[in-house]
Amino acid sequence: MSNLTFTMVKPEAVEAGNAGAILNKIEKSGFRIVALKKVLLTKERAGEFYEVHKERPFYAELVDYMSSGPIIAALLEKDNAVLDFRELIGATDPSVAAKGTIRAEFAESKAKNAVHGSDSDDNANIEADFHFTNGERF
Numbered sequence: 001m002s003n004l005t006f007t008m009v010k011p012e013a014v015e016a017g018n019a020g021a022i023l024n025k026i027e028k029s030g031f032r033i034v035a036l037k038k039v040l041l042t043k044e045r046a047g048e049f050y051e052v053h054k055e056r057p058f059y060a061e062l063v064d065y066m067s068s069g070p071i072i073a074a075l076l077e078k079d080n081a082v083l084d085f086r087e088l089i090g091a092t093d094p095s096v097a098a099k100g101t102i103r104a105e106f107a108e109s110k111a112k113n114a115v116h117g118s119d120s121d122d123n124a125n126i127e128a129d130f131h132f133t134n135g136e137r138f
């Protein structure tokens with residue numbers, strides 16, 4: 001069981017002024033913020049982050065979107081972090097995301113779905129290392 005996961009509040013949610021409400025919901029759900037930063041990803045960096053999706057038809061659109069405005073990246077700690085966080089954010093497509101989940105409440109569409117959440121312990125570590133040095137984690 002892991003105790004760390006990685007998240008990003010995506011550009012449209014930051015632009016809409018929902019970052020504070022989303023982070024509040026995350027903290028109220030028992031996650032501790034270990035690291036936090038606001039950053040504008042270049043296309044190159046966004047492409048690298050989503051390299052695993054390179055073969056998917058929406059890859060170019062995803063990279064454009066994720067570099068279209070600043071995101072807020074965070075490393076989160078909780079028992080069973082990866083699975084509990086996936087439950088808190090809900091399904092990829094907000095039209096089928098469970099009521100009360102972050103995506104049901106804040107996402108615009110399947111593409112612009114407000115938040116990212118790591119899908120495995122290995123990816124949580126890779127994604128955390130992508131954004132944060134050890135000196136940025138408390």
Ligand code: GDP
Binds near residue numbers: 112
């Ligand atoms: P997640 O793990 O729930 O974030 O979903 P995936 O790993 O399947 O997809 C990664 C991200 O790609 C999603 O969070 C969306 O932002 C985006 N995405 C997924 N499906 C589509 C799609 O059909 N079209 C577009 N444009 N983006 C998509």
